[in-house]
Each structure stands twice: as C-alpha cells, then as structure tokens.
Amino acid sequence: MNYLLIACVLFSSLAFAGYSISYFISPNMKKEFERFDLKGFGIYVIILEMLGAAGLLVGLFYQPLLLLSSAGLAVLMFFGVLTRIKTxxxxxxxxPALFFMFINAFIFYLAFNK
Structure with a gap:
C-alpha cells in the first residue's frame, strides 16, 4: 500500500476528528459558526466532518469510501474557504481550510490512481 496515502489519511482523519471533538468542548468553535452567520449549520458541518474522518480510515480498506470521503471533505473545505473569503x-x-482542501483532494487523487 502507498505509505504517502496512509500518512495523509491518518493526518487528515485525526485532524478532522480532533476538530469535531473540540466543537463540543470549546465554546469558541460555536462562536466561529455564529461569526460566519452559519449558527444553525454548525452541527451539520461537524457531523459531515466526523463521517468524513471515519470514512477516510475505513476507506483505507474500501476504496470507494475513501474516494467519497476525501472528495466530500475537499468540497466541504472549499466551502470553508469561500466562507473565509466572504467574511x-x-x-x-x-x-487551514486551504490546506485541508488540498490534502483531501490529494488523497482523492492518490486513491483514484492506485
């Protein structure tokens, strides 16, 4: 198996899992969604991030899930970048949003071409 792919998947999935957990622990995370005028969407974004993080890990053993999860997280981060531009x-x-958009696009590329 491609060690670069594994390293990227582990890094991204752990980062998204940590970010998701911090949403429930830190009030600052909820304030960020309020600042973006997305208060009602915060929990949905976090759920998508948790599913994406889990999907990346499981996707190491089932390629279609890896493709779906990495593409989904890349698109989610693309909208995160747009939100940052808007604000x-x-x-x-x-x-960080740019970085995770690119790393998940890279994971998709590696998984698609393996």
Missing amino acids: KDSLLIST
Missing part, C-alpha cells in the same frame, strides 16, 4: 478573513486565518 474577509486574512490568508493566514484561511490557511
């Missing part, structure tokens, strides 16, 4: 956040603040 006029700096490039530095937008960097």
Whole structure:
C-alpha cells in the first residue's frame, strides 16, 4: 500500500476528528459558526466532518469510501474557504481550510490512481 496515502489519511482523519471533538468542548468553535452567520449549520458541518474522518480510515480498506470521503471533505473545505473569503478573513486565518482542501483532494487523487 502507498505509505504517502496512509500518512495523509491518518493526518487528515485525526485532524478532522480532533476538530469535531473540540466543537463540543470549546465554546469558541460555536462562536466561529455564529461569526460566519452559519449558527444553525454548525452541527451539520461537524457531523459531515466526523463521517468524513471515519470514512477516510475505513476507506483505507474500501476504496470507494475513501474516494467519497476525501472528495466530500475537499468540497466541504472549499466551502470553508469561500466562507473565509466572504467574511474577509486574512490568508493566514484561511490557511487551514486551504490546506485541508488540498490534502483531501490529494488523497482523492492518490486513491483514484492506485
């Protein structure tokens, strides 16, 4: 198996799992969704991120799920970048969304071409 793919999947899935958990622990996470004017969507975004993180891990053993999860997370992060642009956040603040959009697109590319 491709070790680069495994490393990217582990990194991304653990990061999304950690982010999802922090939503329930830290009030700052909920405030971010309020700042984006997306208060009602926060829980749905977090559920999609948790499903995506789990899907990446299971997808290491079932390629269609890896493709679906990585594409879904890349699209979710694309909309995260658009939200950051809409709220006029700096490039530095937008960097994590950009990074995770690209890493999940890269996971999709690696999985699709294996």
